Amino acid sequence: IFSLGYSFFFVCTRSSRHRKGMGDSQYLVQHNVAQLMDRILGQMMAVKPADPVAFLKDYAENEMKFLAEQRAKAKASGSAGLTVNEVEGKFVYLFSAQQSEGTAEMKALLGGKGANLAEMAKLRCPVPPGFTISTRVCQTYNANGKQIPPPVRAQVEAQLQRLEELMGKKFGDPANPLLISVRSGAAVSMPGMMDTVLNLGLSDAAVEGLAKLSSARFAWDSYRRFIAMFGNVVKGVDGEHFEHNITAVKNRKGVKLDMDLDAEDMKAVALAHKKSYEEKVREPFPQDPWTQLWASIDAVFGSWDNPRAIKYRELNDIKGLLGTAVNVQCMVFGNMGTDSATGVCFSRNPSTGENKFYGEWLINAQGEDVVAGIRTPQQIRKEASQEWAQQHGISEEVRKRDYPSLEEAMPALYKELSDIKDLLEKHYTDMQDMEFTIEKGKLYMLQTRNGKRTVQAQVNIAVDMVQEKLISEKTALKRITAAQLDQLLHPTLDPKAKTSPLAKGLPASPGAAVGKIVFTAKDAEAWAGRGEKVLLVRLETSPEDITGMVVCQGILTARGGMTSHAAVVARGMGRCCVAGCGDLEILDDGKSCTIKGKRYSEGDWLTLNGDNGEILEGQAKLIEPALTGNFKTVMDWAAKYRRLKVRTNADTPRDVAAALRFGAEGVGLCRTEHMFFDKSR
Numbered sequence: 001i002f003s004l005g006y007s008f009f010f011v012c013t014r015s016s017r018h019r020k021g022m023g024d025s026q027y028l029v030q031h032n033v034a035q036l037m038d039r040i041l042g043q044m045m046a047v048k049p050a051d052p053v054a055f056l057k058d059y060a061e062n063e064m065k066f067l068a069e070q071r072a073k074a075k076a077s078g079s080a081g082l083t084v085n086e087v088e089g090k091f092v093y094l095f096s097a098q099q100s101e102g103t104a105e106m107k108a109l110l111g112g113k114g115a116n117l118a119e120m121a122k123l124r125c126p127v128p129p130g131f132t133i134s135t136r137v138c139q140t141y142n143a144n145g146k147q148i149p150p151p152v153r154a155q156v157e158a159q160l161q162r163l164e165e166l167m168g169k170k171f172g173d174p175a176n177p178l179l180i181s182v183r184s185g186a187a188v189s190m191p192g193m194m195d196t197v198l199n200l201g202l203s204d205a206a207v208e209g210l211a212k213l214s215s216a217r218f219a220w221d222s223y224r225r226f227i228a229m230f231g232n233v234v235k236g237v238d239g240e241h242f243e244h245n246i247t248a249v250k251n252r253k254g255v256k257l258d259m260d261l262d263a264e265d266m267k268a269v270a271l272a273h274k275k276s277y278e279e280k281v282r283e284p285f286p287q288d289p290w291t292q293l294w295a296s297i298d299a300v301f302g303s304w305d306n307p308r309a310i311k312y313r314e315l316n317d318i319k320g321l322l323g324t325a326v327n328v329q330c331m332v333f334g335n336m337g338t339d340s341a342t343g344v345c346f347s348r349n350p351s352t353g354e355n356k357f358y359g360e361w362l363i364n365a366q367g368e369d370v371v372a373g374i375r376t377p378q379q380i381r382k383e384a385s386q387e388w389a390q391q392h393g394i395s396e397e398v399r400k401r402d403y404p405s406l407e408e409a410m411p412a413l414y415k416e417l418s419d420i421k422d423l424l425e426k427h428y429t430d431m432q433d434m435e436f437t438i439e440k441g442k443l444y445m446l447q448t449r450n451g452k453r454t455v456q457a458q459v460n461i462a463v464d465m466v467q468e469k470l471i472s473e474k475t476a477l478k479r480i481t482a483a484q485l486d487q488l489l490h491p492t493l494d495p496k497a498k499t500s501p502l503a504k505g506l507p508a509s510p511g512a513a514v515g516k517i518v519f520t521a522k523d524a525e526a527w528a529g530r531g532e533k534v535l536l537v538r539l540e541t542s543p544e545d546i547t548g549m550v551v552c553q554g555i556l557t558a559r560g561g562m563t564s565h566a567a568v569v570a571r572g573m574g575r576c577c578v579a580g581c582g583d584l585e586i587l588d589d590g591k592s593c594t595i596k597g598k599r600y601s602e603g604d605w606l607t608l609n610g611d612n613g614e615i616l617e618g619q620a621k622l623i624e625p626a627l628t629g630n631f632k633t634v635m636d637w638a639a640k641y642r643r644l645k646v647r648t649n650a651d652t653p654r655d656v657a658a659a660l661r662f663g664a665e666g667v668g669l670c671r672t673e674h675m676f677f678d679k680s681r
Contacts, residue, residue: 091137092155095121096129096166104428109134111325113185116448123427125420125445129166130180130329131159133297135187138323141301148297156297160328167330172289174205176213179222179331182296184303184324189449190312195233195303197296198366199226199331203287207270211263218336220266221258225366227273227285230292234299237280239542245272257375259364293328300326308543315550315573332444334437335366341438342367343406344563345380345417347425350433350453350571351510351562353460357381357418359434360561361406367435367446370563376580377561380414382407391504391613392582413443424448429470430479431461452572454510455484463630473637480634487511487574488631489662491622493609499616502595502606505556505581507613508567513554513576514607514619517600519590521548528552535606537593539586541566549575554608556615558584576610584615627662635663 093101093110095118102110102118110118114132121127137152160180164170169178179201199222202210211219228242246269250256253265261269277285286292303309304324313319334342344367345359360377362369370377379385385405389396394403407414417436420443424432433451437444453461462476471479493499493512515533518524521544527534528551536552538545540559549555549569554576557566561580570577583596592601595615600606607616627635647668648659656667 090155091134091152092159093118093132093134094129094159094162095127095131097121097124097127098129098166102132107187108322109136109325111135111185111187111327112189112449113183113447114325114327117327117329119427120424120445120448123423125423126443128330128332128444128446129163130327131156131163132185133326133328135322135325138301138304138325141298142305142323146298146302148294148301153294156328160293163328163330171201172203172206174203174209177201177206177209177289179210180293181327181329181331182293182300183327183329184300185327186304186324187321188316188318189452190309190316190318195299195306197226197229197233197299198368199223200230200292200296201289202226203289205287206289214336216263217261217266218333220263220270221335222333224266224270224273225368227270227277229368230285230296231273231277231281233303234295235277235281237277241276241280242273245269245276248272258369259375297326297328300324308546311546311550315546329446332437332439332446333366334362334439335364336440338363339438339441340364341406341410342370343377343380343436344370345421345434345436346451346563347421347432347434348451348457348461350431350451350457351507353431353453353457353464355464356384357421358384358562360563363409367437370561376403377563378403378405380406380417391506410438410441413438413441416443420445426470429465429475431457452568454571455480455487455574456510457571458484459488459630459634463633474641477634477637477641484574485631485634489625491624492611493607494621494623497621499614499620501614502598502617503581503583503615505578505584505613505615506560506562506567507610508560508562508564508579509555509570509575509577510610511554511574511576512607512609512611512620512622513552514605514622515553516603517556517593517606518548518552518602519586519593521545523602524548524552535608537584537586538566540564541569549573554578554610556581556584556606556608558582558586576608578608578610578613578615581613581615624658639663 090101093114095102095114100118100121102115103122104115104119106118107115110132117127117130117132133152133156137148141148160171163180164178167178169176171178171180179199182197182200184195202223207219207223210222224246228239231237231242232239246258249261249265249269249272250258253261255261274285286295301324334340341361341363342365343359343361345357347357348355349358357380359380360370361380362375362377365375369375379388382405385399385403385408386396389399389403400408406417421432421434424434428448428450430450431453432448434445435447437446458480462471462479465471466473466476491512513535515535516527517537518527518534519537521536524534524536525547534552535554535556536545536548537556538558540557541549541555542565546569550573552575555566555570555578557564557577557579558581560566564579566577566579581595585594587593592599594600605617605619607618607620609616645665646663647666648656648664649669650656650659650667651671659667
């Protein structure tokens with residue numbers, strides 16, 4: 001052990017000195033020392049030298065010579081900053097039905113999204129082909145002046161050519177353009193924290209060609225979306241400028257929904273977007289697809305260090321990651337007509353953990369429409385759709401006509417999606433969060449990952465999966481953290497209290513929240529910093545609201561569904577959330593709102609019930625939780641496998657009684673003087 005430790009330090013030191021000239025010393029030392037140690041251990045086991053220290057010193061000297069040769073090669077090829085393995089090896093990985101070069105075990109290198117896309121392709125799920133640029137390139141990019149080394153560019157160009165061959169389209173061809181998406185994907189899921197660009201490859205010429213291949217409305221709809229996303233994500237143009245353009249066109253036409261706009265309307269929006277882009281960026285919108293692609297890759301790599309991504313990692317204690325991977329994937333379109341759709345679904349209910357297929361979808365839409373809440377999403381299952389209609393006072397006739405479930409509207413595709421859901425959950429042995437698109441009657445899977453869920457759902461899913469023999473009791477316990485269980489000890493609304501709901505939205509994240517309303521993330525931070533309990537009230541949340549979401553007691557939005565940004569992030573944080581309240585209107589002053597016509601101003605008290613979506617006036621009464629049901633089952637498992645006994649820190653009879661109720665075996669610390677604080681003493 002001493003010899004190995006000494007040599008490890010020796011190799012680290014020599015590697016660091018030897019490699020500093022390449023400009024990414026820390027990264028290279030970490031990577032190369034890990035590789036060296038693997039090889040050294042293998043040689044030690046094979047040779048079993050009589051003098052381990054001398055053997056290891058000789059081995060290290062030979063490695064230094066090898067590294068010196070590679071350093072010279074790297075400088076000559078312009079690839080300084082890449083590891084030795086990557087200078088001559090692989091850092092871009094293809095996934096397709098024909099060939100998948102990654103696996104689910106490669107999350108550290110390919111990110112969660114890339115690794116799971118590769119795994120789904122191996123499982124013969126219908127995944128559009130694409131490729132993943134590894135997380136190590138992100139680290140090198142950010143450490144070397146935000147430059148992509150030439151060898152990376154060469155492999156990206158080669159892989160894109162393979163996509164052209166697979167799809168029978170040409171990147172940049174105005175007559176038959178290959179369109180792609182650029183998405184981020186770190187090893188740990190960070191919903192809404194990183195940036196995405198869709199429909200990349202469109203230009204003034206390509207949109208005309210796409211219109212001839214499909215329809216003018218679809219082509220111009222896709223182009224206006226791309227300009228807005230590219231402008232916002234890549235160039236930092238405030239999305240409100242683009243939202244203003246489409247709102248102005250809808251107002252002129254006297255319609256409320258994007259779907260009510262025709263081809264000429266969409267063209268007008270796209271042209272307005274181009275004008276806004278040029279005014280804010282002070283350059284024309286790029287027409288060369290390669291310029292678009294490299295700028296988008298730059299934006300995804302750069303977004304790893306944007307404030308909201310950093311904040312999310314801090315809040316969730318995410319450390320030690322190399323960066324984000326970049327996933328470049330052939331586009332499939334859910335906005336090609338009434339036989340096309342897009343959706344987000346979970347293999348189980350992420351709010352309650354109930355073992356029922358759960359999700360939302362929209363006909364003739366792209367994925368952003370579902371999560372942004374611009375249109376009212378529809379339920380995937382018929383039963384869930386009927387429950388939703390009852391909650392919103394919608395008749396069965398209107399529901400079937402205007403808001404049918406996927407199960408009713410496209411039964412064969414629903415069955416295919418349900419079968420894939422079952423396959424993926426059994427394969428990963430965990431609840432899955434999936435994204436899908438239907439293009440002209442064909443289903444495509446765009447993503448799967450272990451789904452974010454409330455702690456109530458986490459406990460219920462863990463117990464159910466043990467009973468279903470998918471996982472063991474020990475595995476179930478490892479999936480539930482102490483911090484999550486702490487959330488179950490928080491108060492909920494007293495069911496006996498008489499309440500008169502003001503309005504009702506969707507119960508996006510359970511629990512109860514009481515607080516003074518504020519309307520911006522910045523105000524939420526300021527008020528919470530003064531010790532105030534606040535509710536964040538928004539039209540819809542976006543990743544920029546993360547700092548306010550983490551300090552508030554609960555979240556209320558006028559737009560969005562059960563899979564919206566507000567819902568997903570709130571569930572992950574354990575925050576109560578009521579989303580999509582149609583009776584809520586945020587007023588132009590940004591400091592007040594109306595709920596069913598009644599005005600409420602900043603600082604007014606409201607109560608949210610995330611269990612049923614009700615919004616209550618004032619401060620409702622809360623009750624303490626109890627150790628029952630699946631919560632007790634999990635705690636019994638913990639007692640079964642634990643090696644430590646637990647006593648409580650309690651100062652009063654009331655504290656002792658509560659602790660014993662939750663399983664404490666005695667009092668470990670009692671501050672005797674605290675009992676004299678009681679006014680009766």
